[in-house]
Amino acid sequence: MVTQYGLVIDLDRCTGCQTCTIACKMEHGLTGVSGIRVETVGGSHRDTPDGEYPTLSMSYLPVPCMHCGEPPCAASCPTDAIYKRDDGIVLIDEEKCNQCQACIKACPYDALAFDSPNSRVWKCNLCAHRVDQGLAPFCVSCCEMEAMLFGDIADPSAIALQWASQRNSYTLKPELGTQPSVRYCPPRLARGDEG
Amino acid sequence: MDASMATSEKQVRTVCHSACGMVCGLRAHVKDGILTKVEPADFPEQKYRHICARGLSTIRMVYHPDRLKYPMKRVGERGQGKWARISWDEALDTIAHKIREISERYGPRSLLWCVAPLGGLDLTYASLAGSLGGSFVSIIGDGDSAGPCGDMASFGVVWGDIYMTGFENPGLCVLWGTNPAETNPFMMRTIRDFRERGTSVIVIDPRFTPTASKADQYIRIRPGTDAALAMALINVVIKEGLYDSGFIISNTVGPFLVKRATGLFLREKEVIPGGSEQRYMVWDTATNSARPADESGVAPAIIGDYKVNGNDCQPSFQALIDVASGYDLKRVSEITEIPADIIRQLGIKYGRKKPVASFRGMGMQRTFHGDLAYRAIATLGAVTGNIHLEAPQLPVYELYMYLHGITTCNFMPILKAYDAIEKGDPYPIKFLWIAKQNWVNQLPDVNRVTGKIFPNLDFIVVADIFMSASARYADIVLPACTFYEQTDLIPPINVTPSAPDYFQLQERAIEPLHESKPDAQMVKELACRLNLGEYFKKTDEELIQSLLSVGYPAEMGITMEKLKKGPVKAIKRPNYPVFLTQSGKMEFYCERLVNLGQALPCYMEPLESARKPLGKKYPLVFMSTHTRYRTHSTLANVDWLRQLEPEPVLEISTPDAQARSIRDGDMVQVFNDRGRVTLKAKVHSGIKPGTVNVNQGWWPEHFVDGHHQELTHSVVNEAQSIIYEPNSALYDVLAEVEVVKEV
Numbered sequence: 039m040v041t042q043y044g045l046v047i048d049l050d051r052c053t054g055c056q057t058c059t060i061a062c063k064m065e066h067g068l069t070g071v072s073g074i075r076v077e078t079v080g081g082s083h084r085d086t087p088d089g090e091y092p093t094l095s096m097s098y099l100p101v102p103c104m105h106c107g108e109p110p111c112a113a114s115c116p117t118d119a120i121y122k123r124d125d126g127i128v129l130i131d132e133e134k135c136n137q138c139q140a141c142i143k144a145c146p147y148d149a150l151a152f153d154s155p156n157s158r159v160w161k162c163n164l165c166a167h168r169v170d171q172g173l174a175p176f177c178v179s180c181c182e183m184e185a186m187l188f189g190d191i192a193d194p195s196a197i198a199l200q201w202a203s204q205r206n207s208y209t210l211k212p213e214l215g216t217q218p219s220v221r222y223c224p225p226r227l228a229r230g231d232e233g
Numbered sequence: 234m235d236a237s238m239a240t241s242e243k244q245v246r247t248v249c250h251s252a253c254g255m256v257c258g259l260r261a262h263v264k265d266g267i268l269t270k271v272e273p274a275d276f277p278e279q280k281y282r283h284i285c286a287r288g289l290s291t292i293r294m295v296y297h298p299d300r301l302k303y304p305m306k307r308v309g310e311r312g313q314g315k316w317a318r319i320s321w322d323e324a325l326d327t328i329a330h331k332i333r334e335i336s337e338r339y340g341p342r343s344l345l346w347c348v349a350p351l352g353g354l355d356l357t358y359a360s361l362a363g364s365l366g367g368s369f370v371s372i373i374g375d376g377d378s379a380g381p382c383g384d385m386a387s388f389g390v391v392w393g394d395i396y397m398t399g400f401e402n403p404g405l406c407v408l409w410g411t412n413p414a415e416t417n418p419f420m421m422r423t424i425r426d427f428r429e430r431g432t433s434v435i436v437i438d439p440r441f442t443p444t445a446s447k448a449d450q451y452i453r454i455r456p457g458t459d460a461a462l463a464m465a466l467i468n469v470v471i472k473e474g475l476y477d478s479g480f481i482i483s484n485t486v487g488p489f490l491v492k493r494a495t496g497l498f499l500r501e502k503e504v505i506p507g508g509s510e511q512r513y514m515v516w517d518t519a520t521n522s523a524r525p526a527d528e529s530g531v532a533p534a535i536i537g538d539y540k541v542n543g544n545d546c547q548p549s550f551q552a553l554i555d556v557a558s559g560y561d562l563k564r565v566s567e568i569t570e571i572p573a574d575i576i577r578q579l580g581i582k583y584g585r586k587k588p589v590a591s592f593r594g595m596g597m598q599r600t601f602h603g604d605l606a607y608r609a610i611a612t613l614g615a616v617t618g619n620i621h622l623e624a625p626q627l628p629v630y631e632l633y634m635y636l637h638g639i640t641t642c643n644f645m646p647i648l649k650a651y652d653a654i655e656k657g658d659p660y661p662i663k664f665l666w667i668a669k670q671n672w673v674n675q676l677p678d679v680n681r682v683t684g685k686i687f688p689n690l691d692f693i694v695v696a697d698i699f700m701s702a703s704a705r706y707a708d709i710v711l712p713a714c715t716f717y718e719q720t721d722l723i724p725p726i727n728v729t730p731s732a733p734d735y736f737q738l739q740e741r742a743i744e745p746l747h748e749s750k751p752d753a754q755m756v757k758e759l760a761c762r763l764n765l766g767e768y769f770k771k772t773d774e775e776l777i778q779s780l781l782s783v784g785y786p787a788e789m790g791i792t793m794e795k796l797k798k799g800p801v802k803a804i805k806r807p808n809y810p811v812f813l814t815q816s817g818k819m820e821f822y823c824e825r826l827v828n829l830g831q832a833l834p835c836y837m838e839p840l841e842s843a844r845k846p847l848g849k850k851y852p853l854v855f856m857s858t859h860t861r862y863r864t865h866s867t868l869a870n871v872d873w874l875r876q877l878e879p880e881p882v883l884e885i886s887t888p889d890a891q892a893r894s895i896r897d898g899d900m901v902q903v904f905n906d907r908g909r910v911t912l913k914a915k916v917h918s919g920i921k922p923g924t925v926n927v928n929q930g931w932w933p934e935h936f937v938d939g940h941h942q943e944l945t946h947s948v949v950n951e952a953q954s955i956i957y958e959p960n961s962a963l964y965d966v967l968a969e970v971e972v973v974k975e976v
Contacts, residue, residue, distance in 0.1 A: 050428075053447070054443055055286055055414070055415075056861065057284065057289065063873055064272075069872060082917075083915055086915075087917070087918060090918050091441070091918065094918065096443070098443075179272065183421065228449040229431075
């Protein structure tokens with residue numbers, strides 16, 4: 039069976055703490071960009087809600103590279119610098135990359151960015167170097183609310199996928215056919231008055 | 234291979250020592266003496282393995298280009314920023330000389346240390362102060378002492394959260410003015426676990442916080458009115474017959490008779506000749522007579538009015554009923570701006586969803602009468618039987634009680650230090666040493682501090698990592714270390730029962746950078762110059778061993794050997810009392826506050842209320858809440874976090890902004906009679922109209938002009954002074970906002 043490593047992210051647990059954002063910088067020696075960003079699903083500013091009192095709502099959406107089954111970044115790359123490993127992790131070969139940044143535009147998830155201090159295109163590599171040592175990505179290891187699970191999302195017996203399947207998990211922009219490998223468990227609805 | 238090419242790599246277990254109220258274990262990776270990475274360290278109980286964005290970002294402080302690198306002396310006016318590099322010898326010789334001179338002239342009490350300690354060795358400063366007969370600030374009054382005042386009155390302890398939240402399986406969680414999703418992740422994990430087991434969560438807050446976004450119900454309250462809400466809930470509970478008589482009789486002062494004439498408890502000696510002066514009396518319904526409360530077989534009344542030896546008496550619960558009846562739904566809805574039906578429903582839930590866990594935040598107690606809010610919520614818990622019957626055990630404080638020199642220290646609450654320095658009341662202070670604290674940035678009424686208080690000081694020493702707002706006012710500034718560069722003993726910080734209850738060793742990961750020194754080292758070298766004796770000649774490890782050799786750690790066998798292997802659990806002592814009050818009961822009735830009319834919890838309008846005359850001039854409540862992007866003023870200069878929150882902003886509601894023609898992103902000035910601050914407006918619907926907020930901790934240079942502490946005040950609360958220590962009411966502030974016109 040084909041392996042496809044990915045993440046399951048529980049948006050009910052996520053408090054938008056940004057520890058993943060910082061953990062990524064730590065692990066990869068980044069000073070500007072990060073391989074994951076945490077969006078506020080709410081108002082126009084970070085950490086602000088949508089709506090008017092009493093119907094306010096806010097949640098958070100951590101967005102790493104989706105390690106797509108059909109990555110549009112790879113398809114857009116003129117030098118074939120972006121490739122999928124056997125375990126499904128999408129990587130950039132910096133030797134081959136000519137920094138044309140077509141991939142940055144091609145990604146529907148805004149998951150790639152130009153890392154100016156290091157003069158390279160950067161994206162989440164799912165901490166492939168850690169995965170090779172049997173470790174989870176560093177953002178998963180540091181996640182404050184233990185909201186992220188790493189695993190083989192092609193394997194129905196994997197804990198990550200079982201977690202996801204109990205919670206009506208979804209992927210971002212499935213209609214594009216990119217086959218993202220990051221699944222999201224939605225926030226729970228508020229319990230009613232008698233809850 | 235060339236020997237010089239050989240690399241050394243090691244991992245050191247240390248502790249994130251950031252005074253956020255938590256103590257997260259950290260594994261520091263060190264390569265060739267350079268700190269390369271930090272990650273959460275393991276615990277014997279892995280639920281405590283944790284780090285946050287701030288904790289990881291501490292690594293960016295270590296090699297920050299702006300670190301203070303060597304001692305300096307002031308060569309211009311104070312605060313002017315003109316410095317000359319000096320040697321450590323010159324710095325410490327000068328300080329020793331000043332200490333001698335000032336001590337001889339004004340007495341040793343006039344020497345004051347303002348230190349916010351966390352580790353055991355931080356308190357070497359207290360040993361120094363004590364050995365000299367000097368004074369030592371108690372810093373808890375910097376925004377955190379009102380709640381502890383309330384809990385000292387109610388439970389006889391400083392941090393009583395375990396009574397309110399320590400349940401295994403609460404039927405309901407109510408979060409009062411607390412935002413643990415940003416400020417207390419361990420508590421948030423506990424709440425996460427409760428939610429996932431099906432418990433509803435209600436958040437009461439003037440701001441729709443990240444914590445509120447997880448709530449099943451969000452109740453928007455007018456700031457500073459939590460005590461009124463809690464009193465109304467007590468009234469609902471009583472009116473609906475949902476109070477827990479058995480609990481009140483067994484665990485509270487509810488049955489104890491209060492003399493109506495004096496407001497004091499009736500004692501046995503007043504009724505029975507030769508009786509005890511301490512024993513409390515109850516009305517025994519079996520014999521229809523006043524009997525000692527602890528006499529076997531008594532069936533105490535908790536309601537009614539009784540006459541005992543000519544004294545009109547009533548059980549204190551009846552007194553509570555009478556006071557609470559004044560907090561009817563209509564009145565309290567008007568005070569709190571919460572709809573009456575929501576208040577009533579919440580009251581009924583407190584009676585029916587037992588056990589109800591009440592998480593009380595530090596934000597909510599930063600109002601002038603914050604102690605009353607804590608007391609009212611504790612009382613609500615007591616009358617509904619929603620109190621977990623287990624005392625917090627705090628070896629952290631006990632540890633420090635045995636510190637060398639501590640008994641000869643003159644402790645001074647920080648707000649009392651304001652008067653001491655400015656007016657010599659109760660005695661003059663002429664020498665100030667600030668360390669691990671940033672008075673000029675974090676304490677209220679900064680214009681009073683720099684304009685009226687500091688000029689009375691003959692000498693100011695500041696030890697800091699950076700040229701902080703406080704360091705700028707120093708006569709000598711000393712370069713301090715980050716926690717990665719020093720060893721310390723970190724006791725458990727049981728502010729919340731969710732936090733790790735472990736002793737941990739903060740092991741030095743790297744050598745001190747530049748010419749910086751650990752604070753304990755500075756103290757030792759200064760003590761040598763003052764001939765202060767053998768204690769200060771000990772190594773760090775010997776100092777830690779001396780802390781472990783007495784009291785709780787000795788009793789529980791906590792040794793350096795064990796700590797070097799990993800965190801050591803602080804085991805609870807058997808047969809520990811449930812409540813540490815004088816009566817041994819939960820005291821919702823506080824005799825010591827009878828003269829102030831606060832024997833029972835009650836609601837008092839905030840000191841600076843928009844409903845008072847001052848509100849005409851300054852109609853907006855100005856708060857300065859805590860965020861996940863800084864710990865107090867620490868980390869405000871760290872790039873990783875600045876990329877997430879680049880600059881200070883003023884949160885203002887859409888209607889308040891519209892009324893002042895303020896658009897999102899406009900530059901605005903917030904001002905009152907004390908001062909002003911200029912920053913960008915962030916207009917959104919998550920903050921209650923009538924309230925504005927800036928996330929605190931920003932440094933003066935981060936604002937276009939002014940600072941948020943220019944607006945805050947240092948008024949001392951009398952009840953808090955009687956019970957424990959007065960608090961800085963940092964959120965009890967009125968202000969007005971206007972657009973800054975383009976120049």
